[in-house]
Amino acid sequence: MSEPATVIHMDGGKAPPTTGDAAGSSSKAAGRGLPLILRSSGGGGFRRCLAVIDFLLRVAAFGPTLAAAISTGTADERLSVFTQFFQFHARFDDFxxxxxxxxxxxxxxxxxxxxxxxxxxGIVRPKATGVRVFLLVCDVLVMSLLTAAGAAAAAIVYVSHWGSLRANWVPICMQFHGFCQRTSGAVVATFLAVLVLLVLILMAACSIRRRRH
Incomplete structure (x- = not known):
């Protein structure tokens, strides 16, 4: 009879990892692969990520609203006809x-x-639901205000560009180019801000719903 073969362990005599240890090590490795902002347990990382995006979107929406206010407030153009003493004047406070x-x-x-x-x-304390609810209510109110104001201004801009045959209103943008460019750009910027606020509202609602579940 032949002698039994000698088995040499290459792992230094250590036992192979069990299934639980392997799962734990794989989860730790996956956790190390995630960004630091998403490593919090219990869904806090997801809410913190939404809070960071919320902060950045608010900064991004500030620019269009400020630009729209300044552009509209400085919309002023004079059109001289024949002489300097006979002028047409288009100014934002005429409307x-x-x-x-x-x-x-x-x-x-x-x-x-x-x-x-x-x-x-919300970034520092991702589980603070009261702050998110407060911002959600304020965002809805401000978005409603901007939507109403943008719709009213868009109606005036449309009439300025195309006029109204039934009301015998002639378009004025053929003459007042600068005035129409400023007001039209302000309307576009406002609706961009409305879109950002809508995204903020959806994100806040998603975060609050995830917290309650």
Missing amino acids: TAFIFFMVANAVAAGYLVLSLPFSAV
Whole structure:
């Protein structure tokens, strides 16, 4: 009879890892592969990530609202006909809708700046639901204000570009190019801010719902 073969262990005599140890090591390796902001347990990393995006979107929305307010407030153009003493004048405060539009954008810009500290609290304390609910309510109110103001200004801009045959209103943008460019750009910027606020509202609702579950 032949002698039994000698088995040499290459792992230094250590026992192979069990299934539980392998799963634990793989989960740790996966955790090390994630960014630091997502490593919190219990879904805190996901909420913190949403809070960071929330903060950045508020900074991004501040620019269009401020630009729309400034562009509308400086929309002023004079058109001389024949002589300097006979002029047509187009100014934003000739239209009540543009006054409302400018004030709404200024209020929205101020709100976005004031909301940044509350958004930062969501980054530091991702489980603070009360701050998110407060911002959600304020975001809905500001978005409604901007939507109403943008719709009113868009109606005036449309009439300025195309006129109205039934009301015998002639388009003025053929003459007042600068005035129409400023007001049209302000309307576009406002609706961009409305879109950002809509994203903020959906993110806040998602975060609150995830917290309650």
